[in-house]
Structure formats: structure tokens, C-alpha cells
Amino acid sequence: MRLQNxxxxxxxxAQGFGLGIAKRYAEEGARxxxxxxxxxxxxxxxxxxxxxxxxxxxxxxxxxxxxxIVADVIAAFGKLxxxxxxxxxxxxxxxMLDVDEAEYDRVFDVNVKSxxxxxxxxxPHFRSQGSGNIVNIGSTAGIRPRPGLxxxxxxxxxxxxxxxxxxxxxxxxxxxxNCIAPVAGETPLLAQFxxxxxxxxxxxxxxxxxxxxxSTPLDIANAALYLASDDADMVTGTVxxxxxxxxx
Numbered sequence: 001m002r003l004q005n006x007x008x009x010x011x012x013x014a015q016g017f018g019l020g021i022a023k024r025y026a027e028e029g030a031r032x033x034x035x036x037x038x039x040x041x042x043x044x045x046x047x048x049x050x051x052x053x054x055x056x057x058x059x060x061x062x063x064x065x066x067x068x069i070v071a072d073v074i075a076a077f078g079k080l081x082x083x084x085x086x087x088x089x090x091x092x093x094x095x096m097l098d099v100d101e102a103e104y105d106r107v108f109d110v111n112v113k114s115x116x117x118x119x120x121x122x123x124p125h126f127r128s129q130g131s132g133n134i135v136n137i138g139s140t141a142g143i144r145p146r147p148g149l150x151x152x153x154x155x156x157x158x159x160x161x162x163x164x165x166x167x168x169x170x171x172x173x174x175x176x177x178n179c180i181a182p183v184a185g186e187t188p189l190l191a192q193f194x195x196x197x198x199x200x201x202x203x204x205x206x207x208x209x210x211x212x213x214x215s216t217p218l219d220i221a222n223a224a225l226y227l228a229s230d231d232a233d234m235v236t237g238t239v240x241x242x243x244x245x246x247x248x
Contacts, residue, residue, distance in 0.1 A: 001029035002229040007077040009033040009070070009122075011060050011114070011138040012087030014041035016187035017137060019048070021084055021224045026051040028225060030082070033073045035060070037087075055169045060087045060114035066121040079129060082228045083122050085115045085159075092214025093148035093195035098124045104151050115162065123175065132175040135227050136163045137220070140183045148195065158183075160239045167237030176236040178227045183243035186214035210245030 003177050008025045012018040014036035022032045022045065032053045036042040039057030046055035047233055054076060058065045074080050089110045091103045115136060126132025141149060144158030163179035170177055182206050191197035194205060223242045226232055241247050 002231065003082075004029035004208065006081045006228070007031045007033070007073065007226065008020045008082035008084065009035060009080060010084040010086055010090060011058075011074055012037045013084075013117070014038055014045045016189070017185065017217050017220045018084070018086040019045050020221040021086060022049050022053065024218070024221035024225050025228070026053060028229075030228075031077050032127075033069070033077070035069060035087075035183060043142055054220050060085075060117070063117040066114075066117050070121045070125065074125060080122065080125055081131070082133045082135070083118060084135045084137070084224060084228075085118055086136060086235050087114055088189070090149065090152040090189050090192050091145075092192045095148065096150035099151050107151055107155050108158075111152075112158045112162070115159065119166070123170070123173075126175045128169075130174055132170075132173075132174065133228050133248065134166065134177040136177070136179045138179045138180045138181045138239060140241060140246050143181060143239070143241070144247050148191075149193065152193075163239060164237045171236060174225075176232070178232070178235060178237065179239045180220055180223050180227070181239050181241045181243065181247070182215045182220050183209055183241075183246045185220065186217070190214075208246060209243065210248065213244060215242060215244070 008030045010022045013022045013034040025050045034046050034055045037059045042055035046053040056069045091099045095186035138159040139156035141153045142160040167177040194201040
């Protein structure tokens with residue numbers, strides 16, 4: 001059990017990559033807090049994960065709510081060891097000037113500002129206990145961008161880089177910070193990434209991935225398990241590409 005006696009909080013965990021991570025962590029002994037803006041789906045996900053998982057409804061762009069949830073998780077489990085900043089969104093695949101300002105703001109608020117807000121909520125606790133582990137979900141879009149996703153690409157480039165900056169600053173506090181960069185995967189955002197979900201579009205995306213398939217929640221969950229475990233005790237500031245060779 002690689003996460004025995006560990007407590008983890010995963011945002012955007014009611015579906016997709018987040019749910020896959022929550023399940024994998026619970027299988028490896030972690031007590032898991034599922035955070036999602038859809039409260040009903042969060043409760044259903046917690047029931048699916050089992051193993052004493054608890055659910056919270058929260059918009060990750062609300063700093064006060066995040067601080068309250070972190071306090072509640074610590075009260076419920078006694079401590080918090082791992083935070084996975086997985087919640088994310090995108091604008092639909094379209095020309096960059098067709099993305100309106102509200103769409104742009106929402107993408108950066110959810111994908112980037114949420115990590116800033118979560119950092120304020122959780123780092124004081126990690127410092128007080130002398131350890132902590134943060135896993136951010138970036139993207140290959142921030143390394144090898146696709147057309148039609150300019151502002152989403154930029155937001156994930158920020159996540160990839162801020163991970164490295166956080167890792168350097170927080171290393172003296174024994175807080176590790178790493179990032180996973182998935183290639184396009186089987187999640188509810190896939191249709192927006194592609195513009196439309198058709199067999200032809202899927203074939204086009206798969207053709208850009210040397211291993212010939214999209215990523216799955218289990219692919220990302222296994223990477224997140226490694227980064228959160230003691231097996232990665234000397235790993236910080238990495239952007240782990242889980243991409244079937246897309247970024248080569």
C-alpha cells in the first residue's frame with residue numbers, strides 16, 4: 001500500500017482524470033477528499049471510491065471556500081499530505097480571436113489562479129507539519145501546443161512552469177511539487193479540445209501520438225500515484241509527460 005496513512009485532496013475529482021486519481025489513491029491506502037463544483041457528482045464519486053472518501057462542493061476559483069475545505073479535511077482526517085490540483089477547463093477549439101474575454105478569464109481562473117488560491121490554503125499547513133506533496137495537472141498543450149487552443153495552451157504552459165518555480169521555493173520546507181502533462185484523453189473535455197467529437201477527429205488526434213491512442217484516467221492516475229508516493233521522494237519540479245510520445 002504505497003499511500004498507507006496518507007491523506008489526499010483531489011480537485012475536479014467527480015469525473016475524468018480526477019476520479020481516476022482518487023480511485024487509485026484509495027486503492028493504495030490513502031484517505032481521499034473529493035472536491036468538485038458539482039456537489040451531487042462529488043458525492044456519487046465518493047461513494048464510488050469508497051474507503052471512507054469524503055466529498056465537498058466547491059468552485060476552485062473561490063479562495064475562501066478552498067481554505068474552509070482544507071480546514072474541514074484536516075479536521076476530518078487529522079492531517080493533509082497530498083493535494084492534486086486537477087480541476088481544469090478549456091475554451092472550445094477555435095481561432096484565437098474568437099475566444100471572448102469571459103472565456104479567457106474562466107480558463108485562466110480555473111487552470112492557473114486556482115493553484116495560487118490552493119497554495120494559500122494548504123502551504124501553511126504543510127509548513128507547520130514539515131512536509132507536503134503537491135501534484136499539478138498541466139498538459140502537453142503547454143509543451144507542444146495545438147492550433148485552435150491558444151489560450152488553453154498558454155494556461156497549461158503556466159501550470160507547467162509554475163510547478164518548477166514552486167518546487168524551488170518550497171524545497172527548503174520539504175514540500176515536493178510536481179506536474180503531470182497528459183496528452184488528450186478520454187475525459188468530458190475531449191470534445192471541446194477537438195472542436196467536435198467524431199471518429200475522424202479522434203483519428204486525427206491519435207495520429208499525432210506515436211503510441212497511437214489517447215490517454216486514460218488510469219494512465220494519469222498511475223503517474224499521480226508515483227509522484228505522491230515515497231518512491232518519488234527525490235523527485236520535485238518535474239513535468240512528467242504522460243503522452244504516448246506526443247512531445248518527442
